[in-house]
Amino acid sequence: MSPRILIVGGSIGGLFAAVLLHRAGFDVTVTERSVHGLEGRGAGLVAQREVFAILREVGFEHLARIGVVAHERIYLDREGAVIHSQHTPQTQLSWDVLFRSFRALLPDERYLIGRQAVEISQNDAGVHVRYADGGEERADLLIGADGIGSAVRVAVSGAHSQPDYVGYATWRGLVPEETVPPTAAGQLFERFAFFELPGSHILGYLVTGPDGSTAVGRRRYNWVWYRRYTRAELDDVLTDVDGVRRPFSLAPGRVRSDVAATMRADAGRLLPPSFAAAVAAEPRPFVHAIFDYAPARMVAGRIALMGDAAFVARPHTAMGVAKAAGDAFALRDALVGTPDLDAALSTYEAAREPVDRAIVVYGQRLGQSLG
Template structure:
């Protein structure tokens, strides 16, 4: 296939995966990220999966998957903070921030545009067209929607409104420097820790520092507490310090002070002491509502979906980044092998819809006890 003019909506790791691979094949690629400040510093840790290893090798960055923090065992607390169960299950967590920066370095600055939001996408038989909120337009041979849960590309591909389905619970999160880990939570070091309770559970583990640091004292502690929130209460839960309601999450610094105080109080009352301590140690906890979505198709004409724009997998799977990597690898392969863009996207949609359906079903099974 001749080199294509490809435009990607969304500049997170999924869009960068696709951009890095497709640029290697000689395509003209540009990404549009609606955030004005970029996305560095927004991630915590992630577990390397086969698809991510494959992609990193393909772009010459397999060293990224080797820079991680090893949790040597999994432990499960009882209510008083004793270890009820322990399992020798070594697992390595790598840094989302480091992965993002390395992938971002694969795209030239003039090919990564921040602060320019795409309103929608249209297409004809030979071209797709991006329509920007600022009134501008741009044509492309192929548009990739890698714009996540709030995708503006998704309904264009599916041909109908395509809202996410709220799962009935949220993830409260914290991420702070290892040196801030309280002394009474030292048991959490170098372990993947859990505490289970009805319709809720907490977990935590060390991840590399923001620059990929793995030296003791330079790492970060990442904790997550899944808690039920009725659908009717979700808008209030996702209302920030300035009174604005967000659709999916609140970032560090956006959670209102009374909600932070209530979270810490609940942690002291409900969680084992080590987890209660790390919740109290996080100065700016943040929150992510949990959603489900499965696209009936991942491509239409000259427009394709990738990552969470197509399938929203619950975080229990630890496969969100790997799923996006698998999408990018498959899209590249089909574009290289098929005679036309339409043929390539049809094959891509069939292959990756099957993978996305399996992953999202797995996530629903893992999260069923929380609903």
């Protein structure tokens, strides 16, 4: 009889694993803590080899052509002059389209929202998950795909298995293209744009609209501003509109107005005019602190970690989705390759641990000038 597999975390990594395992004939269910689902939360992503491979696997190769092309890279000085350019065309795929497409491959009864896992344990009868709503689930195998703040990670690596803050955060905006002033749009659109200053840099590029549209006038401008913060400064930045200090990030609409106003004022003072205008055009900026994490192990008994629940790499690598896809493939292949769950999980860990650890190290190297 096929083992009952439960995946905690229904973002793109959990979906990758669920779809591959479901298609392979496994009894798999995803539980996701979000009440409203995850659509509309993504922007653009750089498709690495593993992403193309998983698109081919499920017959979605056409999705690799749904994106916005940046025709060149430009580097600006403080006054806004282009000081260097490179002809390096690159397509940003739509996270939202990718999410919706994979979600559609999983039956509704196998993707349950509003289920926040709060306690995980295991014994001879299997793995047990208790949810915030009081419900419980039992599985033969539990896959933790619940991201940087993983509840499942505690069951594998202990209560102190928390990512390490690296000294900086990213401010982000997703601005409808028509709200970016024409002068700024003329310089920034259809390009990857960069500006660097000591201990900080900003980059930006066009991405699809929230519905995946690539039509001119329906896209969004995505900017990402890396900034250093001491731990005390970060405590203030991550204290939300309700006065609660959040551990990792604040979503759009959760940043206090005084913190957002300070960030915009700094943008006007420090950034080239086009970037400052793009920042000012975002009424609801959001912020993510940057962390590193590399676990001693990815598996404990019948519990396995994947994606950011396992290894947390800095976003400079642009490999977060690729890493999740690689983990999903390795899990599927190991479970298909042997009926013995313990042997399969050992095979999975041996295949992915060195790869994922190398990605974390690569991100640390790329972020040396910021941390």
